[in-house]
Amino acid sequence: MKGMTLIVKTITDFVAGFIVIFGAYIVLYGHLTPGGGFAGGVIVACAFILLMLAHGSDVAFSKLPEKVAHVMDSAGALAFLGIGWFGMTMGFFFMNSFGRGEMFKLFSSGMILPLNIAVAFKVGSSLFLVFSALAIFRRRSFRAMIEDELA
Amino acid sequence: MNLVPLFVAVPLAAAFIIPLLGIWWKKSGEVLAPVCTAILAIMAIVQTGAPASVHHMGGWAPPVGIAMVSDGLSTLLLIAINIVAFVSIIFSLKYMRVYTGLTKYYALFMLMVAGMNGVVLSGDLFNIYVFLEIASIASYALVAFGVDAEELEAGFKYLILGSVASVMLLFAIGTVYAVTGSLNMADVAREISVRFGTTMNPALLLAGAMFLMGFGLKAALVPFHAWLPDAHPSAPAPISAMLSGVVIKSLGIYAICRVFFHVFGVASGAGGSIIFANAMIAFAVLSIVLGGLLAIGQWDYKRLLAYSSIGQVGYIMLGIGVGARVLATGGQLSVAALAILGGLFHLINHAAFKSLLFLSSGAVQHATGTRDMKQLGGLRESMPITSWTINLGTLSIAGVPPFSGFWSKLIIIIATIKAGHYAIAAVAMAFAFVTLAYYVKVQREVVFGSVTKLVEKAREVPALMYVPLIILAIVCVGFGLLYPVFGARILEPARDALMNGTEYIQLVLG
Amino acid sequence: MTVYFLCVVLLTMGLYCLVAKKNIVKKVLGIVIMDYAVNLYLIIIGYKTGGVAPIIEADMPLSTLERFVDPLPQALVLTSIVIGLGVMSLMVAMCIRLYEKHGTFDMSVISKLRG
Numbered sequence: 111m112k113g114m115t116l117i118v119k120t121i122t123d124f125v126a127g128f129i130v131i132f133g134a135y136i137v138l139y140g141h142l143t144p145g146g147g148f149a150g151g152v153i154v155a156c157a158f159i160l161l162m163l164a165h166g167s168d169v170a171f172s173k174l175p176e177k178v179a180h181v182m183d184s185a186g187a188l189a190f191l192g193i194g195w196f197g198m199t200m201g202f203f204f205m206n207s208f209g210r211g212e213m214f215k216l217f218s219s220g221m222i223l224p225l226n227i228a229v230a231f232k233v234g235s236s237l238f239l240v241f242s243a244l245a246i247f248r249r250r251s252f253r254a255m256i257e258d259e260l261a
Numbered sequence: 262m263n264l265v266p267l268f269v270a271v272p273l274a275a276a277f278i279i280p281l282l283g284i285w286w287k288k289s290g291e292v293l294a295p296v297c298t299a300i301l302a303i304m305a306i307v308q309t310g311a312p313a314s315v316h317h318m319g320g321w322a323p324p325v326g327i328a329m330v331s332d333g334l335s336t337l338l339l340i341a342i343n344i345v346a347f348v349s350i351i352f353s354l355k356y357m358r359v360y361t362g363l364t365k366y367y368a369l370f371m372l373m374v375a376g377m378n379g380v381v382l383s384g385d386l387f388n389i390y391v392f393l394e395i396a397s398i399a400s401y402a403l404v405a406f407g408v409d410a411e412e413l414e415a416g417f418k419y420l421i422l423g424s425v426a427s428v429m430l431l432f433a434i435g436t437v438y439a440v441t442g443s444l445n446m447a448d449v450a451r452e453i454s455v456r457f458g459t460t461m462n463p464a465l466l467l468a469g470a471m472f473l474m475g476f477g478l479k480a481a482l483v484p485f486h487a488w489l490p491d492a493h494p495s496a497p498a499p500i501s502a503m504l505s506g507v508v509i510k511s512l513g514i515y516a517i518c519r520v521f522f523h524v525f526g527v528a529s530g531a532g533g534s535i536i537f538a539n540a541m542i543a544f545a546v547l548s549i550v551l552g553g554l555l556a557i558g559q560w561d562y563k564r565l566l567a568y569s570s571i572g573q574v575g576y577i578m579l580g581i582g583v584g585a586r587v588l589a590t591g592g593q594l595s596v597a598a599l600a601i602l603g604g605l606f607h608l609i610n611h612a613a614f615k616s617l618l619f620l621s622s623g624a625v626q627h628a629t630g631t632r633d634m635k636q637l638g639g640l641r642e643s644m645p646i647t648s649w650t651i652n653l654g655t656l657s658i659a660g661v662p663p664f665s666g667f668w669s670k671l672i673i674i675i676a677t678i679k680a681g682h683y684a685i686a687a688v689a690m691a692f693a694f695v696t697l698a699y700y701v702k703v704q705r706e707v708v709f710g711s712v713t714k715l716v717e718k719a720r721e722v723p724a725l726m727y728v729p730l731i732i733l734a735i736v737c738v739g740f741g742l743l744y745p746v747f748g749a750r751i752l753e754p755a756r757d758a759l760m761n762g763t764e765y766i767q768l769v770l771g
Numbered sequence: 772m773t774v775y776f777l778c779v780v781l782l783t784m785g786l787y788c789l790v791a792k793k794n795i796v797k798k799v800l801g802i803v804i805m806d807y808a809v810n811l812y813l814i815i816i817g818y819k820t821g822g823v824a825p826i827i828e829a830d831m832p833l834s835t836l837e838r839f840v841d842p843l844p845q846a847l848v849l850t851s852i853v854i855g856l857g858v859m860s861l862m863v864a865m866c867i868r869l870y871e872k873h874g875t876f877d878m879s880v881i882s883k884l885r886g
Binding site: 387391394398401402405408409410411413414416417420421424425427428431432434435438439444 | 858873
Binding site for chain 2: 185194198206
C-alpha cells in the first residue's frame with residue numbers, strides 16, 4: 111500500500127479541503143488582516159503537500175498535475191508583474207491606479223487584492239513544486255542506494 | 262516616460278514567460294532570451310546620454326517609498342551588464358545545445374540579469390539585498406547547471422559562502438536601520454551626516470565591516486575568495502563569462518562603492534571613513550598579490566582565468582580604495598578623481614576582456630573537448646578567429662599598450678603614486694608584469710606552440726559562437742583607442758556621481 | 772542588551788556548525804541557524820517594551836497607535852524568511868544530488884576541487 115496508514119489518509123482527506131479554504135481566506139483578507147498572498151499561498155500548498163505525504167505523489171499530482179502547477183507558477187508571477195506594468199499607465203511602476211480604498215472593506219484596496227491573489231498562485235504552486243521535486247530526487251537517490259547495496 | 266524600471270521588469274517578464282511557453286514550445290528560451298537581452302542592451306546604450314533620474318515605485322516619494330535611482334554609476338554598470346549578457350546569450354545558443362533543460366537555463370539567466378540590473382538601480386538598502394539574492398540564487402543554480410560531481414561541489418561551495426555573505430549583509434542592514442531608522446540610502450546618508458558628522462559611531466563601524474565582508478565575499482576579494490576559483494571554471498562558459506565579467510562587479514564592487522561612498526559618506530570624510538578606505542586598499546593589494554601568484558601555476562585554462570579575475574578585481578578595488586582614502590583624508594580632489602576613474606575604467610575593461618576570454622575558453626573547449634593547457638597548443642591554424650580574439654583579449658588584460666587594460670592600470674598606478682602610496686604602486690606595477698607573464702603562458706600554450714593530438718581534429722567554431730568573440734574583441738580594442746568618444750559619455754559621469762555624495766542625496770530626496 | 776548578545780551567540784553557533792562540521796546537511800543547518808539568528812536580530816530591533824501588534828482594528832483608541840511595534844523590520848524578516856526558504860530548498864536539492872553522486876554526505880570525501 112502506498113502512502114501512510116488508513117487513519118492518516120482519512121484524516122487528510124477530511125482536513126485538506128478546509129486547509130485550502132482557510133488559505134483562500136488568508137489570501138482574500140490579506141489587505142485587511144495579517145496574512146496575505148504569501149502566507150495564504152503557503153497554507154494552500156501545505157494542503158497539497160499533506161496529500162502527497164499521506165497518499166504518495168500520484169494522488170497529489172492527480173489533484174494538481176505538475177504541468178498545471180508549472181503554468182500557475184509562471185502565470186502568477188507574470189500576473190504580478192503585469193499589474194506592476196499596468197501601473198505604468200499612471201506614470202509609475204506598481205502605481206495603485208484603482209484608487210486607495212477605505213478601511214475594513216473587502217473590495218476597496220485597488221491593486222492589492224489582485225496582487226495578493228497573484229502572489230498566492232505563485233507561492234502555492236512553486237512551494238508544491240519544490241516539495242515534489244525534492245521528494246522525487248530523494249526517491250531516486252534512495253533507489254540508487256538500494257541498487258548499490260544489492261550489486 | 263522613465264525607462265528605468267524596465268531594466269528590471271523586462272528580464273523578469275522574460276524569466277517567467279520562457280518557462281511558461283517552454284512547456285509547449287521547447288525553443289522559447291532560444292528565441293525570447295536573445296530578443297530580450299538585445300532590447301536591454303539597446304536600452305542601456307540609450308540610457309547613457311540621459312540625465313540622472315529617480316523613479317518612485319508606486320508613486321510613493323522617498324524616504325517612505327522605494328526609489329529606483331539611475332545616475333552615472335548605475336549607467337556604467339547597466340552598459341556592462343546588458344552588453345555582456347547579450348553577447349553571452351548569443352554564445353549560449355550554440356554552446357548550450359549539449360545540455361538538457363534549456364528553458365530553465367534561459368529563465369535563470371534572465372533572472373540573474375534582472376537581479377543585477379535591480380542591484381545597480383535600487384535606491385534602497387534592503388532592495389539591494391533582495392535583488393542581490395535574486396541574482397545570487399540564479400547564479401548558484403547556473404553554476405551547478407551541469408549536475409556533474411564537480412559542478413555540484415563548486416555550486417554547493419558557492420552557495421554556502423554566498424549565504425554567509427547574505428547573512429552578513431542582512432545583519433549590517435538591520436544595524437543601519439537600528440541606528441538611522443531608515444532604509445533609503447539617501448535618507449540614511451543624510452541621517453548619518455547630520456547626526457554623527459565626522460565622529461565615529463561604533464554600531465555603524467560594525468555595520469560597515471559587515472558590509473565590506475558581505476560584498477567583499479560577492480566580489481571575491483582575497484580573504485573571501487575561496488569560492489571563485491571553483492565556481493567560475495565549473496559553470497558553463499557563458500555563465501563563467503557573466504560571473505567573472507559582471508556578477509562579481511555589480512554585486513560586489515558596485516555595491517561597495519554605493520554603500521561606502523554614498524551611504525557611509527566616505528567621500529565627505531565621515532567618521533570611520535579612513536578605516537574603511539584602508540581596509541579596501543588592504544583587500545585590494547592582497548587580491549592583486551594572491552590572485553597573480555596563484556594564477557601562474559594553473560594549467561586549467563578556465564581556472565587560470567578565474568584566479569586572474571581575483572587579481573584584476575584587486576586592481577579595480579585599489580583604484581576605488583585609493584580614491585576613497587584621498588577623499589577621506591582631505592587630499593587633492595584631482596588625485597581622487599584620477600584614482601576612481603582608473604578603477605571604473607578597469608571595471609568596464611575587465612568586464613569586456615574577461616568575458617571575452619571566458620567565452621573563448623568555451624569555444625576552445627567546444628572544439629577540442631578539453632581545457633587543460635598541457636593538451637592544447639597550436640590553435641592559430643585550426644581556429645584562426647578564436648585564436649585572434651584570444652590574442653587580443655590576453656594582450657588587453659596583460660596591459661600591453663595600446664590596448665585598454667594598459668591605460669586603466671596605468672591610471673590606477675599613477676594615481677596611487679600621486680596619492681603617496683609608493684610601495685603599493687610598486688606592488689601593483691610588479692603584478693602587472695606577473696599578469697603579463699601568465700597571459701604569455703596562455704598564448705604560448707593555447708594559441709601558439711606545437712599542434713597537439715586533440716587540436717589536430719579541431720575546427721573553427723560556428724559563426725554563432727565566434728561573432729560574440731569578435732564583438733567583444735572590438736570592444737576591447739575600442740576601449741583602448743577611443744577614450745575621448747566614450748570617456749566623457751559614460752566614465753566621467755560615473756566618476757562624478759561616485760565623488761559627490763551630497764548630489765546623490767539631493768537627487769533622491771529632492 | 773542581553774538579547775542582542777544572545778543573537779550574536781546564536782549567529783556564532785551557526786557559523787561554528789558551518790565551519791566545523793564535515794556533514795553537508797549539518798552545514799546547511801548551520802546556514803539556517805545563522806539566517807534565523809539574523810531574523811531574530813531584526814525582530815528585536817523593531818521591538819518595544821509593552822508594544823502591541825501593528826494591526827489597526829475598527830474600534831481601537833488612537834492612543835494604541837503609539838504602542839505599536841515597528842512593523843518595517845517584520846516585513847523585512849518576512850522577505851528574508853522567503854529568501855531563506857528558497858536558498859534552503861536549493862541547498863537541500865544540491866545535497867541530495869551530491870549524495871547521489873558520492874553516496875555520502877561527508878564533505879571531506881566529496882571535496883575534489885582545491886579551492
